[in-house]
Amino acid sequence: xxxxxxVVMRLDGVADAHRLxxxxxxxxxxxxxxxxxxxxxxxxxxxxKASGLRGKGGAGFPAGLKWSFxxxxxxxxxxxxxxxxxxxxxxxxxxxxxENNPHEMIEGCIICAYAVGLSHIYVYCRGEFYEGKRKIEQxxxxxxxxxxxGENILGSGFSTHLTVxxxxxxxxxxxxxxxxxxMEGGRGHPKIKPPFPASEGAWRKPTxxxxxxxxxxxxxxxxxxxxxxxxxxxxxxxxxxxxxVSGHVERPGIYEVEFGVPASGIINDLAGGxxxxxxxxxYFPGGSSTPVLPAEKADVLYDYESIAEAGSMLGSGxxxxxxxxxxVVRMAEVITRFYAWESCGKxxxxxxxxxxxxxxxxxxxxxxxxxxxxxLLLSICNNLEFKSFCPFGDAAVGVVRSTINLYRDEYExxxxxxxxxxxxxxxxxx
Amino acid sequence: MDHNDAPMATETQDEDHDGLxxxxxxxxxxxxxxxxxxxxxxxEETGRSLVDIYGVATFYRAFSLxxxxxHLVSVCLGTACHVRGGPMxxxxxxxxxxxxxxxxxxxxxxxxETVNCLGACALGPIVTVDGRYxxxxxxxxxKKILKQAKEGLGKVEIGTDERVFPMEVNCPRxxxxxxxxxxxxDGHPSIRVTVSFGKMHGWLCLSSLYGSYxxxxxxPIPENTVAYFFCPHCHGELLGASDCPECGEPMVRMIVRGGxxxxxxxxxxxxxxxxxxxxxxx
Numbered sequence: 001x002x003x004x005x006x007v008v009m010r011l012d013g014v015a016d017a018h019r020l021x022x023x024x025x026x027x028x029x030x031x032x033x034x035x036x037x038x039x040x041x042x043x044x045x046x047x048x049k050a051s052g053l054r055g056k057g058g059a060g061f062p063a064g065l066k067w068s069f070x071x072x073x074x075x076x077x078x079x080x081x082x083x084x085x086x087x088x089x090x091x092x093x094x095x096x097x098x099e100n101n102p103h104e105m106i107e108g109c110i111i112c113a114y115a116v117g118l119s120h121i122y123v124y125c126r127g128e129f130y131e132g133k134r135k136i137e138q139x140x141x142x143x144x145x146x147x148x149x150g151e152n153i154l155g156s157g158f159s160t161h162l163t164v165x166x167x168x169x170x171x172x173x174x175x176x177x178x179x180x181x182x183m184e185g186g187r188g189h190p191k192i193k194p195p196f197p198a199s200e201g202a203w204r205k206p207t208x209x210x211x212x213x214x215x216x217x218x219x220x221x222x223x224x225x226x227x228x229x230x231x232x233x234x235x236x237x238x239x240x241x242x243x244x245v246s247g248h249v250e251r252p253g254i255y256e257v258e259f260g261v262p263a264s265g266i267i268n269d270l271a272g273g274x275x276x277x278x279x280x281x282x283y284f285p286g287g288s289s290t291p292v293l294p295a296e297k298a299d300v301l302y303d304y305e306s307i308a309e310a311g312s313m314l315g316s317g318x319x320x321x322x323x324x325x326x327x328v329v330r331m332a333e334v335i336t337r338f339y340a341w342e343s344c345g346k347x348x349x350x351x352x353x354x355x356x357x358x359x360x361x362x363x364x365x366x367x368x369x370x371x372x373x374x375x376l377l378l379s380i381c382n383n384l385e386f387k388s389f390c391p392f393g394d395a396a397v398g399v400v401r402s403t404i405n406l407y408r409d410e411y412e413x414x415x416x417x418x419x420x421x422x423x424x425x426x427x428x429x430x
Numbered sequence: 431m432d433h434n435d436a437p438m439a440t441e442t443q444d445e446d447h448d449g450l451x452x453x454x455x456x457x458x459x460x461x462x463x464x465x466x467x468x469x470x471x472x473x474e475e476t477g478r479s480l481v482d483i484y485g486v487a488t489f490y491r492a493f494s495l496x497x498x499x500x501h502l503v504s505v506c507l508g509t510a511c512h513v514r515g516g517p518m519x520x521x522x523x524x525x526x527x528x529x530x531x532x533x534x535x536x537x538x539x540x541x542x543e544t545v546n547c548l549g550a551c552a553l554g555p556i557v558t559v560d561g562r563y564x565x566x567x568x569x570x571x572x573k574k575i576l577k578q579a580k581e582g583l584g585k586v587e588i589g590t591d592e593r594v595f596p597m598e599v600n601c602p603r604x605x606x607x608x609x610x611x612x613x614x615x616d617g618h619p620s621i622r623v624t625v626s627f628g629k630m631h632g633w634l635c636l637s638s639l640y641g642s643y644x645x646x647x648x649x650p651i652p653e654n655t656v657a658y659f660f661c662p663h664c665h666g667e668l669l670g671a672s673d674c675p676e677c678g679e680p681m682v683r684m685i686v687r688g689g690x691x692x693x694x695x696x697x698x699x700x701x702x703x704x705x706x707x708x709x710x711x712x
Contacts, residue, residue: 089508089547127455127492128548130561168451169491171546185450186482187489244551246510252552288509318551322513334512338546344489 002265052238057211090318108215233259286315289395291402347388508547676702
């Protein structure tokens with residue numbers, strides 16, 4: 001039986017947890033007091049390093065290591081960008097945090113700022129999160145009033161400020177370098193790395209970028225210790241993960257579990273199994289950008305290494321399940337359409353490749369597919385992957401390549417029988 | 431102004447230091463789109479070239495260079511919403527409104543667009559209208575959503591709108607308080623009365639916020655039903671002195687603590703009401 005392990009979601013169900021008094025009554029900001037009062041900045045970094053906390057936005061890069069890359073002796077301001085631009089289809093964990101428990105994230109931000117010596121925190125909040133933005137701003141105001149933010153925090157002599165910046169509807173801006181260009185007021189185009197943001201980020205100043213969930217885990221790591229955190233999960237994937245389960249399941253929702261529980265346990269025990277008594281056909285283990293895994297691989301353990309071994313990625317932890325009546329070709333078309341639309345247009349392979357793939361999908365679904373279209377799609381995938389500045393292209397090919405490999409017969413059925421996907425409705429023209 | 435210069439650490443949340451996106455967001459919030467003249471002005475004010483600003487304005491999906499309808503309907507077609515029937519919802523909206531996604535109705539009431547993910551995948555299919563979320567939408571709900579939008583979703587914002595304020599009421603017959611502190615509606619103690627309609631007889635909790643029409647009740651009261659309201663303490667009917675100015679049905683009368691009379695229409699769905707505080711008719 002797969003069990004929940006609530007760390008970030010420990011206040012789940014507590015009424016008004018977004019309010020400072022409720023958060024403080026449940027032990028909030030004690031981690032900040034501990035960090036500022038008892039620990040040196042380097043000790044905080046070491047603690048986070050020892051805890052094995054990994055970035056939970058998708059790449060899984062160790063958070064403590066990222067923090068230690070920032071040059072300590074850099075003159076002038078350094079920044080923290082908290083990535084709340086959660087746009088990956090299927091992911092809705094950051095939204096829960098910022099709407100239900102924004103103080104946890106803010107506390108994590110301040111601790112990070114203290115450890116690395118950052119003078120300003122920017123929360124890059126997704127533009128569509130109207131409610132979330134309001135909640136963060138309200139929480140920041142409360143934190144300012146209580147002296148957790150601003151000058152000389154809690155009498156320690158350390159000062160940092162927080163600004164909420166909203167996006168304007170672009171998936172690409174969730175990528176770290178694109179997020180920074182967007183924050184600077186430009187089109188959300190990525191930059192080539194190196195230089196990495198840790199040495200040259202926003203306004204060419206050293207910048208730490210972390211996901212909301214990563215930062216929201218930091219207070220628990222500080223109060224309960226690195227050993228406690230390192231004791232959860234598997235050897236390499238330590239700690240817990242908020243898994244967003246959606247798609248064809250009975251009880252979609254966010255389930256916080258330790259790394260290393262079986263994916264089938266999350267689907268069956270926590271999310272109530274596949275809906276309407278149907279069978280699982282496959283699932284995206286980490287959001288629409290990760291390759292599909294078939295139902296036979298449902299028992300794979302939910303941690304970075306095991307899923308990578310199974311041929312996919314854990315990504316942002318968005319588990320989308322689909323049942324055996326799903327039209328996989330149409331599903332792949334929908335996702336490809338998403339990527340074709342959202343490609344920022346900077347790098348040619350991605351801008352052109354995603355559109356070509358979409359056109360081929362449209363051809364197949366309109367009954368005009370050719371047998372060599374599948375090879376053509378796979379060849380575009382090869383020419384797209386790792387050919388652009390950011391990992392967007394790699395994300396776009398995941399679903400195409402994996403569905404062709406896993407469900408080739410369905411593609412071939414479409415092509416062989418000139419099957420047409422029946423679009424239900426032709427719009428009325430006036 | 432050199433926009434490579436970051437806001438310095440000493441400056442707190444300074445409005446002037448907002449990025450270009452925030453400036454455009456505020457223009458869009460005011461005009462519902464980005465008028466050319468406004469963009470020219472932004473260019474002059476910030477010293478950035480117009481093409482730069484045009485680039486940003488066209489890059490982000492939230493910005494529109496064309497005037498948009500009064501209400502913005504966004505249907506989610508993200509992966510999770512797609513597998514749960516998002517496209518059917520989008521199609522139903524297209525059918526009801528008679529426009530394709532991305533277009534505005536000729537009467538400038540609605541702009542329909544599809545979005546890729548609204549970040550609430552567990553509740554799919556999702557539709558937002560003017561920033562308000564509708565979850566687990568079925569095709570049957572589309573008509574209702576559009577009707578609701580036309581009536582004005584964001585008319586009254588509880589908590590921020592000054593027209594909404596809490597009030598405490600008593601029974602006009604026994605002067606017993608009707609306030610129920612155990613049962614909250616809109617986060618405030620509610621007004622608890624007994625209602626009877628048809629063969630149903632049960633409790634009803636009204637929002638105590640003047641301007642809010644939220645209620646919870648023991649039995650769902652069908653739309654347009656005229657119910658009889660009673661005091662739960664003396665069981666006397668809360669009969670009003672006049673008929674509803676909007677629909678002519680009988681009014682329900684309650685005494686406002688501190689002086690005054692409030693009357694609400696007894697027909698479900700009718701928003702007719704009068705408030706008479708110390709002789710001043712509002």
